[in-house]
Amino acid sequence: MATQLPPAIILVRPTEAGNVGSVARAMANTGLQELIIVEPAVQIGRTARAFAVGAASILDQARRYGALADAIDPFQQLIGTSSQRSRAPKVPLLTPRELASSFSGRLQPRTALVFGPERTGLTTDELAHCSLLVRIPAFPQQPTLNLAQSVLIVAHELFVAPLQSAQEGRPPDRASLGDVEGFLSHLREVLTLVGFNRDDTFEAVFRDLRRLTARADLRPREVTILRGILRRTEHQLTQPAAESCEEE
Numbered sequence: 650m651a652t653q654l655p656p657a658i659i660l661v662r663p664t665e666a667g668n669v670g671s672v673a674r675a676m677a678n679t680g681l682q683e684l685i686i687v688e689p690a691v692q693i694g695r696t697a698r699a700f701a702v703g704a705a706s707i708l709d710q711a712r713r714y715g716a717l718a719d720a721i722d723p724f725q726q727l728i729g730t731s732s733q734r735s736r737a738p739k740v741p742l743l744t745p746r747e748l749a750s751s752f753s754g755r756l757q758p759r760t761a762l763v764f765g766p767e768r769t770g771l772t773t774d775e776l777a778h779c780s781l782l783v784r785i786p787a788f789p790q791q792p793t794l795n796l797a798q799s800v801l802i803v804a805h806e807l808f809v810a811p812l813q814s815a816q817e818g819r820p821p822d823r824a825s826l827g828d829v830e831g832f833l834s835h836l837r838e839v840l841t842l843v844g845f846n847r848d849d850t851f852e853a854v855f856r857d858l859r860r861l862t863a864r865a866d867l868r869p870r871e872v873t874i875l876r877g878i879l880r881r882t883e884h885q886l887t888q889p890a891a892e893s894c895e896e897e
Contacts (some may be wrong), residue, residue: 654759656807657683657724658800661717661775662766666691670700670708671797672764677704679804684711685720685761700797717763717775725758729779730803732770732793742782742856745803747863749810751823762803767796824867832872833859835879842886 658676663669669691673684684707691697693708701708714720721727728748743751763779765771770793776782785794785802794802837855840846867875 655681655683656728657681657685657761658804659685659687659717659720659727659761659763660690660796661687661763661771663690663796664767665796666694666696667700668767668796669693670697670704672800673697673701673704673707673711675797675801675804676707677701678801679808681804682707682710684708686711686713687717687720688713688715717778721761721778723759724761726760726781727763727779728760728781728783729763729771729776730765730799731776731782731784742784742859743863744860745783745785745806746810747860748781748783748803749806750866751829751863752807752810762800764796764800824869824872828869828872829862829867832867832875832879833862835876839879839883839886842883 658672658681660669660672663672663686669686670693676682676684690713693711697708698705712720731742762783763771763775765775783803785799787794836858840851840855845851865871
């Protein structure tokens with residue numbers, strides 16, 4: 650069996666050397682080693698190393714690229730981070746814990762976690778590269794976190810989830826994100842078929858359903874059962890119309 654590589658951390662246009670050093674330390678705390686920096690970015694010097702206690706090797710091995718599009722070639726999945734004030738596109742939106750739950754105990758595609766610059770976050774074009782978005786819940790009057798804090802929170806959730814799974818004796822055969830997305834797409838089709846999307850509240854309700862699905866930590870068999878229910882429902886809804894057409 651191939652060894653699963655842990656996620657890489659991509660910092661896009663970081664401006665504070667202390668943050669870059671603190672990110673490296675957070676990565677070392679949580680077992681991550683691969684740091685990628687997208688230009689224009691602050692240089693790694695004395696300040697960054699002072700903050701990177703015990704993690705100088707991560708800074709030494711960091712790779713730098715001129716644009717995000719140049720940095721993402723080795724990866725099959727990008728997970729972006731978005732603040733509450735973000736202009737994020739309509740892609741799956743998870744909390745760090747929901748993300749960690751979906752990752753725990755199963756093989757993942759080669760993944761990178763992408764964090765934007767301190768003052769502005771990722772642009773809409775940069776977010777468009779990401780198949781999932783993580784938003785860290787925070788107090789509404791102060792919704793944005795420091796860059797290094799954000800990296801630590803997300804990385805720590807990914808670090809502790811497998812430990813908690815082992816302690817709780819949970820089986821490792823979690824459904825893949827692709828299978829869960831297939832179920833959600835099918836669910837949207839069936840809900841549309843029955844007229845559930847009759848007003849502008851549908852997207853908000855569907856986001857809640859997506860979060861519920863992430864928290865449910867579905868197994869492959871459970872996704873298969875749910876897809877089977879949707880197929881039977883779809884068949885029953887469309888069969889009378891098909892029979893009516895045949896009679897005519």
